[in-house]
């Protein structure tokens with residue numbers, strides 16, 4: 001149906017998750033870990049050469065939780081997912097009704113020659129849909145080794161299908177510590193690779 005114009009792009013999830021899989025509380029991040037956040041930025045904003053771009057996919061609440069003084073971000077386009085918004089939010093580039101529509105934007109002309117990686121940055125439903133998407137190959141999860149009061153959670157996922165993979169040069173190894181909170185970076189790789 002897509003013909004030969006679809007250039008599949010890797011879909012990668014990135015999240016920091018505390019004990020109990022918590023990721024958020026009342027629309028905010030539950031912790032303050034600047035170095036962990038810098039690692040997030042390094043990944044989502046990283047491209048192989050000038051002129052290339054990544055696509056970030058955001059749920060509506062995530063998008064509105066980020067101060068707009070943070071934008072624009074270099075090397076990325078932003079797609080916000082919503083079934084109720086009618087116009088593209090300020091500073092975003094696309095409004096899409098579901099994850100697959102956003103992914104296919106990146107995979108077709110005119111964006112397909114520009115976009116390298118699709119980064120899915122939450123929240124829960126967006127992560128859940130991305131984990132099931134056939135183009136999803138990697139899940140970057142920071143294991144925040146502490147308890148926080150959360151009311152938003154990272155979805156359960158199949159750890160037989162996504163297995164911890166070591167040896168990514170851009171992923172620091174070992175236990176990190178900041179503001180008295182220990183954490184470690186982990187990458188889960190889909191064992192079956194990327195499907196059609």
Ligand SMILES: NC(=O)c1ccc[n+]([C@@H]2O[C@H](COP(=O)([O-])OP(=O)(O)OC[C@H]3O[C@@H](n4cnc5c(N)ncnc54)[C@H](OP(=O)(O)O)[C@@H]3O)[C@@H](O)[C@H]2O)c1
Nearest residue numbers: 015016024027028029059060061062082083084122123124
């Ligand atoms: N720790 C981390 O790494 C991390 C990462 C990301 C977010 N967070 C935290 O997570 C919280 C926000 O996440 P959330 O799950 O509450 O909200 P969210 O996913 O950002 O926003 C929910 C809304 O986005 C739209 N949406 C979400 N998934 C969609 C989909 N697949 N297709 C179409 N529309 C979709 C829907 O809007 P409509 O109702 O308009 O359809 C939905 O009501 C915040 O606390 C944030 O700080 C933490």
